[in-house]
Amino acid sequence: MSRVTVITGASGGIGEELAYCAAKAERKLVLVARSSDKLKTVAEKIAALGAPAPEIVALDLADPKSGEMLVSALAQKNLKVFELINNAGYGLAGPVEQLDRADQVGMVDLNMRALTDLTLRFLPEIVAANGGVMNVASTAAFQPGPNMAIYYASKAYVLSFSEAIWFELRGRARVTCLCPGPTPTGFSARAKKDGKLRLMNLSMTSAAFVASRGWERFQRGQRVVVPGVMNEIAATLAPLSPKALVLWLASRLSR
Template sequence: MNRFDFAGKTVLITGASMGLGAEFARQLSRLGATLVLVARSEAKLQALATELGKAHVITADLAAPGAAQRLFEAVTAQAIDVDVLINNAGFGLHGDFGTLPLAGQREEIDLNVGALVELTYLFLPMLERRQGGVIQLASVAAYQPTPYMSVYGATKAFVLSFSEALWAEYQAKGLRVLCLSPGATDTPFFQRAGGLTPPGTKARPEDVVRTGLAAFIAGRPSAMHGFANQLLMLTARLFSRAFVAKIVARIAKPKAPVLLPPSTDKR
């Protein structure tokens, strides 16, 4: 498979208003790509488009029913031919499965899996015709059970398996499919997750995106950012999944809230 040049290509990025999505936009803009930025916050998207100089902006809540279809129709109505789709939108919730709101966990599935699959399906003929591809965002959580983020980890395991299967199906047709799995990264992800503080140093979004783009250009099926993450995942394979799950549970277990004594201040 020939190396891929983003210059002159059109790239659609979901979850583009912040974090890795915004960093993908910045780096691809410097590489000469035309961008279609998608997220819920129009103000943040417009600010990013102004920063980059030029980009198409489409606001959408991709977890909503029918949102993927509406996005596809909005793109085709503007006669935009997409070369590369980056399914970056997603989130995770941290806590006991039985106490986290069911609606929030269903939203995780709808966004992390449902919208990703639908958008891949809808844009696939266009991407194949233009000999482009898809970058799917997973996580190191895809590689082992993830207690206290059980739904999130399961959605990312789906993304990994789904993406690698598509890579094998479509590689001979000239279509690239990459699954990018970051570890803990310095983005707003952990704020929305509910206060989870991962051990160690968080990666820079710039480095994660560079890893992903280099792997996509090279035609690889998957990439994991960070040598430490790669070593950790290789080491985990030496132990049973039950043992790994117990270790992750100890690390990720929510801390008990600090109960302050009743105030005696009478003011």
């Protein structure tokens, strides 16, 4: 029976870079995303590094049945989860009344329900192996976000959930919440689909940097990781600042 590191949203961006970090650490990988073709490309790049070829599972995690399907796929290959990295997610920019309802509910399904479902499904074997869970949130988790209301709220949930189970599982399993700031990935393009997303270049960090810092701190068991000095400052100040000012600034950044 093999112990594996499962990474969702591994077909690009931060998820892809986390896969490279894990491969360099000689982890046996299971990569999960919607696109089989993109996953195969990432798997080929990992194999080119001399690492073991990853298993790939093409799933839409917004589907309520996806958790059961992933469990079945791993069981068929006699794989047990050592580490789970919940990276899959998306955001949309625009007022809630102007965005498509199904797209917004889908955001809740993927960003919150799927992450919770997979964590609960795999937690027993992770704890048994003294492994770990990394949940990818965002600096959006530290304040409400007009014009990206559901995305910001979903990431606040991820942060709160992660910190709570970090406390519950301390000494038995690692739990880390990775909170990147603006990052040039496919996520940004999807967020712009229904609105213009303004990103602060000053706080922009690369997906490779975010993944490297996140992986390193995950191995140490750090509770919350905010890559980048400017992002750390913003995450610290947001909860301490007047709410009206925070709301105004967030609305301007996601217009």
